Every structure is written in C-alpha cells, then in structure tokens.
Amino acid sequence: MFGRKTWMAAAAAAAMIAGPAVAQDAIKIGNTMPYSGPASAYGTIGKTIEAYINKINAEGGVHGRQIEWISYDDGYSPPKTVEQVRRLVEQDEVDILFATLGTPTNTAIHKYVNAKKVPHLFVSTGASKWNDPSNFPMTTGWQPNYPTEGAIYAKYIMENIEDPKIAILYQNDDYGKDYLHGMKMGLGDKADSLIVAETPYEVAQPTVDSEVISLKSTGANVFFIVATPKFAAQAIKKSDEIGWEATRFLNNVSVSVGGVLQPAGLEASKGLISAGYMKESTDPQWADDAEMAEWRKFMDEYYPDGDQTSSFTTFGYAIAITLQEALEKAGPDAGPEEILAAATSLDVRVPILLPGIQIKTSETDFAPIEAMQLMRFNGESWEFFGEVIHAESS
Incomplete structure (x- = not known):
C-alpha cells in the first residue's frame, strides 16, 4: 500500500x-x-x-x-x-x-x-x-460543513439572480443529500417553487452526461453541481458543450484547478461560482x-x-x-x-x-472551520468576492 x-x-x-x-x-x-x-x-x-x-x-x-x-x-x-x-x-x-x-x-x-x-x-x-x-x-x-455551504449559495441566488429556476445534480448518498438539504434550508419556504429539478447520480456509473442534458431541458437558469471530482469535471464540460447558459455553482470539494477544472476545460469552467476557506495557489493575489x-x-x-x-x-x-x-x-x-x-x-x-x-x-463543538467566502473562476484562477461568511450568519 x-x-x-x-x-x-x-x-x-x-x-x-x-x-x-x-x-x-x-x-x-x-x-x-x-x-x-x-x-x-x-x-x-x-x-x-x-x-x-x-x-x-x-x-x-x-x-x-x-x-x-x-x-x-x-x-x-x-x-x-x-x-x-x-x-x-x-x-x-x-x-x-x-x-x-x-x-x-x-x-x-x-x-x-x-x-x-x-x-x-x-x-x-x-x-x-x-x-x-x-x-x-x-x-x-x-x-x-456541506449544509452551511449549500445555504450560502442559496442566499446568493436569491439576492443576485432574477427569477431563479434551480436544477441540482447530486451524488446519491449522505454527502450529496447534505448539500441538497443546505440549499433547501437557505431557500426556506421558496425551495419548492425555485428548485425545478433534483437529479441524483450513482458513484458506480461511468458518466453524468445524460443527467446534465436532462437538467438543461427543464429550462433552469441555475445549475448546482454537487459532485466529486470525476463527475464534477464531466458536468462542467457537458453543460458547456450543450450551451447551457445557466449560472453554475460548484461544491467546494471539487474546486481544484489542476484536478477538476483543467480536465473539464478552463474555458468551459469560466464563470463557475463556489465558496472557499483556503488561499488558492493559482490566485495572483497570493503570489507574494x-x-x-x-x-x-x-x-x-x-x-x-x-x-x-x-x-x-x-x-x-x-x-x-x-x-x-x-x-x-x-x-x-x-x-x-x-x-x-x-x-x-x-x-x-x-x-x-x-x-x-x-x-x-x-x-461541545467538533467543527473546526465554520466560515467561507464566495469565489468565481475567471478562466485561469479563482477570485474571491464579498465578505467571509460565518456559519451563524449564513
């Protein structure tokens, strides 16, 4: 080993x-x-x-x-x-x-x-x-934790996207469902009307291409990708290939530029929104x-x-x-x-x-990190924007 x-x-x-x-x-x-x-x-x-x-x-x-x-x-x-x-x-x-x-x-x-x-x-x-x-x-x-992160995206969507229609791709296990729960928690009583599709995928399947195509057909203008690296790269690439002009959110566990966005295509990844808590090595602001x-x-x-x-x-x-x-x-x-x-x-x-x-x-609190900041991918690196958001304020 x-x-x-x-x-x-x-x-x-x-x-x-x-x-x-x-x-x-x-x-x-x-x-x-x-x-x-x-x-x-x-x-x-x-x-x-x-x-x-x-x-x-x-x-x-x-x-x-x-x-x-x-x-x-x-x-x-x-x-x-x-x-x-x-x-x-x-x-x-x-x-x-x-x-x-x-x-x-x-x-x-x-x-x-x-x-x-x-x-x-x-x-x-x-x-x-x-x-x-x-x-x-x-x-x-x-x-x-994933529910907090999902709630942060929900808050941003409601404050910044006009008439949002949200489609969600998620891994069919506790990890994926935690993000789903966080998104719904953040949307509150509007969750049922704003989420137009929730599509799970299984870890054993080869691709999520058909799921992405199906989600686009709903007319959603927001695409939330809750996926581990292999499937996240597929979802990013396919959503770009089919010309889906939705605002795309990517869960933090798949934000690696080298491990996910390069395989998906840097140009195809442009505009993705996520949230981070560490300095990104590709971000020029940390060069020195x-x-x-x-x-x-x-x-x-x-x-x-x-x-x-x-x-x-x-x-x-x-x-x-x-x-x-x-x-x-x-x-x-x-x-x-x-x-x-x-x-x-x-x-x-x-x-x-x-x-x-x-x-x-x-x-009484076994969660070491309880704050994140939103960031957007510019085609080369992630750029942070807004303030650091703590769990209690999300």
Missing part, C-alpha cells in the same frame, strides 16, 4: 537519525484514502499529508516522537473502508485515525470506531454528522504571500511531484498542520485520550486558511 511502503522508508531514515528508542515510541496514525477508484483524484490529499509527516519526522518529530503514518487505499468503497479500518485498529493498533476521506466511507466506520474508542480526527468530509460530540465523541470534522511561499517551499522539498495548481495539495498541507497542532498541544507522552482532548480544544491560526478564518473546537 502507498502509505505503508513510504512510511517504512521514512522510519528507517528516522531511526538512523534519532536512534531506535524514538522509532519505538512512534505515534501510530491510520488513514484510508481513495488512491484508486472513482474518487482517486483525492489521493493527492493522502500523498500530501504523508509528505508533511515526513517533514515533521525529518525535523525531529513531535516532542521528540516520530509519527508512523499508515495509509491504505479504500477505493472510495464503504465495504473496503470497513475492511481497511479494522486492519488499522485491530492489526496495526493505531493510536488514532486521521483524515479518512469520504462521507459514505466514514459513515460505514462511524459506529465501529466510536465503539472501539479510537479517536477519529479531522475526517476529510464536510457532512454535518461529524459534529455530534454527544453521540459520537471520538469523531471530529475539519472542513466547513509568505504562507503560500512556505507551502511552495514544502512542496518543492517534500512533494516535488505534487500538483501545485491543485487545492487538494493545499488541503492536505493545512489539515496535516492541524494534526501537528493537536499533537503538540497533547504533550510529550500523549496517548489517544490526550490527543483527542487536544484536538477538541483548539484555537489556532493554520497557515493558508483565508484571513479571518480560525481553527476552533471545544468539547
């Missing part, structure tokens, strides 16, 4: 530098990621996290302890995720699970990891269910930004093959720094319990988040 092999090489190097005692006292962190399958574009996130952990280890670890990173491919398949997570918990005996990716995949392991009392930290999915400390005290989110310069330095040194136009690499970097902050706060001899306590009591600024956005958690 990708992470297993590369960790072994890193561990050998670390042992030469730090000695066997440090290697034996490693913090074992488990992860699942779709390095293959329909959501394989997200695999870049796992590779970036691994690169950042290599950086931490090369610089002496956390409180002198090395990090053992074990990341397995689950192909974005819930049964495979269950199999791999059981392996991580019962065979590898990891201290914590971190950044496991996907709503359906994390849903499949949600009860299991909580029953096993394994900290399940900063999952890479914005479903609202990860912020439920009363019922699932082991699981925390990281990115802004010190935090982005530090990220580029990291990429050049630890992940030289990584795509610096992809938001998945900035995502992996920022979420890995959040983990580092939690481990540092947990203390030198921290076990799973102390790491969980630290992760759920953070109040820190993580580099490359947008100005005004902070990582903040508490024992």
Whole structure:
C-alpha cells in the first residue's frame, strides 16, 4: 500500500537519525484514502499529508516522537473502508485515525470506531454528522460543513439572480443529500417553487452526461453541481458543450484547478461560482504571500511531484498542520485520550486558511472551520468576492 511502503522508508531514515528508542515510541496514525477508484483524484490529499509527516519526522518529530503514518487505499468503497479500518485498529493498533476521506466511507466506520474508542480526527468530509460530540465523541470534522455551504449559495441566488429556476445534480448518498438539504434550508419556504429539478447520480456509473442534458431541458437558469471530482469535471464540460447558459455553482470539494477544472476545460469552467476557506495557489493575489511561499517551499522539498495548481495539495498541507497542532498541544507522552482532548480544544491560526478564518473546537463543538467566502473562476484562477461568511450568519 502507498502509505505503508513510504512510511517504512521514512522510519528507517528516522531511526538512523534519532536512534531506535524514538522509532519505538512512534505515534501510530491510520488513514484510508481513495488512491484508486472513482474518487482517486483525492489521493493527492493522502500523498500530501504523508509528505508533511515526513517533514515533521525529518525535523525531529513531535516532542521528540516520530509519527508512523499508515495509509491504505479504500477505493472510495464503504465495504473496503470497513475492511481497511479494522486492519488499522485491530492489526496495526493505531493510536488514532486521521483524515479518512469520504462521507459514505466514514459513515460505514462511524459506529465501529466510536465503539472501539479510537479517536477519529479531522475526517476529510464536510457532512454535518461529524459534529455530534454527544453521540459520537471520538469523531471530529475539519472542513466547513456541506449544509452551511449549500445555504450560502442559496442566499446568493436569491439576492443576485432574477427569477431563479434551480436544477441540482447530486451524488446519491449522505454527502450529496447534505448539500441538497443546505440549499433547501437557505431557500426556506421558496425551495419548492425555485428548485425545478433534483437529479441524483450513482458513484458506480461511468458518466453524468445524460443527467446534465436532462437538467438543461427543464429550462433552469441555475445549475448546482454537487459532485466529486470525476463527475464534477464531466458536468462542467457537458453543460458547456450543450450551451447551457445557466449560472453554475460548484461544491467546494471539487474546486481544484489542476484536478477538476483543467480536465473539464478552463474555458468551459469560466464563470463557475463556489465558496472557499483556503488561499488558492493559482490566485495572483497570493503570489507574494509568505504562507503560500512556505507551502511552495514544502512542496518543492517534500512533494516535488505534487500538483501545485491543485487545492487538494493545499488541503492536505493545512489539515496535516492541524494534526501537528493537536499533537503538540497533547504533550510529550500523549496517548489517544490526550490527543483527542487536544484536538477538541483548539484555537489556532493554520497557515493558508483565508484571513479571518480560525481553527476552533471545544468539547461541545467538533467543527473546526465554520466560515467561507464566495469565489468565481475567471478562466485561469479563482477570485474571491464579498465578505467571509460565518456559519451563524449564513
């Protein structure tokens, strides 16, 4: 497996530098990621996290302890995720699970990891269910939740588009339905009249071309794309090919220029509206930004093959720094319990988040990021506009 092999090489190097005692006292962190399958574009996130952990280890670890990173491919398949997570918990005996990716995949392991009392930290999915400390005290989110994001788009539509008729393409699972719920929540009592079509797609199907053509036939002038990278690229490309002159909204999980918009066609992607919470590497306004310069330095040194136009690499970097902050706060001899306590009591600024956005958690709020800003794609890069919108004001 990708992470297993590369960790072994890193561990050998670390042992030469730090000695066997440090290697034996490693913090074992488990992860699942779709390095293959329909959501394989997200695999870049796992590779970036691994690169950042290599950086931490090369610089002496956390409180002198090395990090053992074990990341397995689950192909974005819930049964495979269950199999791999059981392996991580019962065979590898990891201290914590971190950044496991996907709503359906994390849903499949949600009860299991909580029953096993394994900290399940900063999952890479914005479903609202990860912020439920009363019922699932082991699981925390990281990115802004999908219902909030959907509500932000709804508010913009009602304030800026005359006589909106909204067509929605969404993945037929909790991830897609969370966005749908957020859009309806934001539209309020006008939802039934303004949404003219809701069309689901299945992860196993090859394309969403026919769904896009069908949605255009409704006469909608707003197209909300709730899709993972492969299907988002298809929807963007097809809606442009058929001349659908709707205002198009794209969910944040598929805003990567390198991973989604280039495959769809940069010209075809022009005018897309989304919402972000991190500085975009392709945005000229951050060309001389010190935090982005530090990220580029990291990429050049630890992940030289990584795509610096992809938001998945900035995502992996920022979420890995959040983990580092939690481990540092947990203390030198921290076990799973102390790491969980630290992760759920953070109040820190993580580099490359947008100005005004902070990582903040508490024992009653497991959602670290609860603010976003609207942005529009100009054919080359995303441009932010308006103010940073916090969850309570959306």
